[in-house]
Amino acid sequence: MINRISIRNYAIIDQLDIEFSNHLSIITGETGAGKSIILGALGLILGERADSKSLFKDDTKCVIEGAFNIEKYNLHEFFAENDIDYESNTIIRREITADGRSRAFVNDTPVNLSQLRDLGEQLIDIHSQHQTLQINSSAFQLQVVDGFAQHKPEVEAFKSCFKAYKKNQQKLEALINQSTDGKAEIDYLQFQFNELEAVKLVEGEQEQLEQEQQLLSHASEIKTNLSNTFYLLDESETPIIGQVKEAIHHISSLEKYNPHIADLTERLRGVQIELKDISTEVEALSERTLIDPERLDFVNERLDLIYRLQQKHRLSSVKDLLDLQHTLNEKINSFNNADEEIEKLKKQLEQEFDKLIVQAKKIASQRSLAMKDVETQVSALLKELGLVNAVFRIENTLVEDHQLSVNGLDQIKFLFSANQGFQPQELNKVASGGELSRLMLAIKGLSAKYNALPTIVFDEIDTGVSGEVAKKVGNVMHKYAENMQVITITHLPQIASKGQTHFFVYKESKNGLTSTGIRKLNQDERIKEIAVMLSGENPGENALLNAKELLTQTN
Template sequence: MLTQLTVNDFAIVDALDIEFGEGMTTITGETGAGKSIAIDAISLCLGARGEGAMVRPGGKRADISATFSVEGNKPALKFLRHHELDNDEQCIIRRVISKEGRSKGYINGKPVPISQLKEIGVFLLNIHGQHAHQGLLDSALQLSLLDQYANHQKLNAQVALSHQNYSQINAELKELQVAQQQAQAKVQLLEYQVEELDAFALLEGEFDEIEQEHQRLSNSESIQMSCHRLLHQLTEDDSFNIESALNSALATLDELIEQDSSVEPLIEMLNGALIQVQESAQELTSYQESVEQNPERLAELDERLSKAMQLARKHQVTPQELPALHQSIHSELQAINHDDARIGELEIQLEQIAAQYYEQAQQLSQSRQKYASKLEKLVTKSMKRLSMEHGKFAIDVTFNESGNINKHGLDSVAFLVSTNPGQPLDALNKVVSGGELSRISLAISVITANKVATPTLIFDEVDVGISGPTAATVGEMLRELGQSTQIACVTHLPQVAGCGHHQMRVVKHTDGRTTQTTMVPLSESERVQELARLLGGNSISDNTLANAQELLRVNE
């Protein structure tokens, strides 16, 4: 329940601090006084768009606070606790807008995104604007109003979740199907390429190895001759070889040591050289023996090298990159085959979710038809109360089993009305006048308000186009609603204003340079004066005063 509203430097309001009580509060004032400013301020607290132009001329920023009692309001308390914003069953929402247009939001003193103001707002307050009846012609709103009356939150959530799951899987399925269609032309080529590379089966690093072996076999004769010549130089030449020369040098060094022992370290160096020459000769001999002429192996290597280079040119890679290419093509082909399997899985899932969706949508449709029957009787009854004695209201709920899956189900809902005897039921826009539409909209708003859990409802001049006995009935209906829900109603009708448990008056003051609007609660005697003004305009007579007193007595 809204308990207090504080407004500073907003529009033409300098400072405003008002308290709201239980039941029905009516807000009146002269035309142009700014009766809707309080509603605009509350809307900002609940996340409406803010602009720098909203700051009162001369002010630095607009500062608005709305205090709500959330005792027993389970959805609001759950929201506050979930976001760690709870404060002893009280919710204070503050909105600050600078003249540069910067906006800040607070809940119980903690800064929050403006989106959170909107989120908690739906649990605190609902505003019915003066043009709401025009939206009643929209089929989407008609469906929403029926669902509000029927408390279809749970059924709607189930249908919406199934629709979301269906949409996600369907999107993935379509993406894979498009990819599969594009890949089909490529599959045959990939299969041929994999088969060709499978048959060749070049291993990682193999090309360099066979290239090296091929080079050795191709030059085996030259290698043998070089090895033979080198071995002669090292150990085998009878006329001169390095091994014999080193042995001779060691013998000479032995003689030299006998004459001068200081050259003895040279023995170790020459011995080391001799050992290295001998080991080199042994290694060279082994290598020479391993090198043989093998025409068959050479031909085999030559063919494999040629095939490797041929495949490399074909795929525009180096021969060394063929193994990696082989793996890449193989993986691509596997992915396409996996997509085929995944498509099959998704098609089964989609069929299952569609069946679940249709079952839930049918259950929702049956419930809509049930509550449509109840709502149309209540609206018809209210139409008669609102001076539409021959009025009849009906709701057509049509289940379209072949319709497109959407988050609202498969129903089309149409509000139908007849206002004269013998007149067939037809769409609202074809039958009713603006005033009749306004009355029907108000009737539906009051009826559905009893079903909606929002603890505070604000009606902003929803009684436009209504007068006389009908206005009195509207006031009675709103007062009845005020027995269970906090109501604030901006009105210009004395019959409605007199039905309020409380009344406030909006007054505009100007000194020629600045303009200010204030809102003040009215005492009993002040209410009589205000109602008399509404009844008689600027000329207040004893008769208008008496009528005003009678209006208040009737609603005591």
């Protein structure tokens, strides 16, 4: 439950501090004083969006802080999953700066709005006036029944499986479309692949062929020059090697006269050895150099083929062509395997659908039992709320299996009749504003109990009722407050008198600036405020006596 809320610089609120009762807290005040703005601030710390327009003063940030006692509400798992320090007295804070930036904290741990909303949904149900129309929506009606059925884990598991099933359906559709498109493309892909595969490309062969092409194209020139070189080195009338040998003979005879000549002799011998090695290699290379026109033709044809493929596919190397061949092969295989994968996924979807139907029928059975409970308890409360002849029924139509949705097989409708002798019909056809308000009050209170919500807030849910009916509405709220915290904004004295705590909201002007204030009323102030609600400003003695009487009544 919420123990207190502190509001700074929000809307027309400069600063407010409110400490709520554990049971029924009443908020009253003139229209436009700012009662609903307080609920707007409460909504911000529960995860609603905000902007810089929410600021009372543009140059100061807005800070809203709420203190919640959560020790009885089994929220340890939520705090652990979101890596937030658990405290039985938890502080939620929201800050909004002048430039519209927003930050949120739970026990001083930064959280995002999604986390804040998830936590808020487990703490407070705020019911504003416009939400009464929500009772006409099938989603809300189903939510009510599920709350009574107490089968949230089963419903969540079903929804998770259904979403996975729909995702697989989309995957199947994409595969079928891909297969259809692929079959139109497969022949061309196969042609491209076959063309590349037939060439039997080898990585690095282009460079080798280009080098071989150079050798073969100039083989005659290479062989002639190598032969001439060998001739000069070793076979001419005065071969270079022979002349070096003779030079060694002449210079070696001089070593005895000059020791430095020995060094020259050794160097000449080194030259002789090197020239002999060169001569041998030149001779061998000349013998290996073949003039082979047929081989040259083959190399030229092979290179021409590689160049054409590169130009065709706009690629620059054999490696790129081999990569393309691999890619084409993968695409062809994926198309060839598509039919097999489609059949496999179809069987999987059939199994998932069968499982979903079993789950949906189990949930439908649980809902059917819960609907009787909803009808009984809501009907009883409607009588307490002055609708003694009211009939409340829930109609459920089970759709065909192929119409299965994320909500299962159930199509639920709330039916209502306020008058004896009239068949119940859909709410939007027969219920007045006051009747809808009382019906929503009954359903909201019961739902909060079944969903174990610590706090429920009603923002003028008493619209359309007055007099004795208003008193009965107040009694029901008082009854709810025995088991949960109830906060109610009201204009009706009969309801205001039922609160354990009564807050009065007002406007005040300081330094030419209007702001909202709030104060907790003592007994005498409550009497006067309820008397004003009964008869207007400056209430007479009878109104004051009537107010005292209302405050002394507990039912």
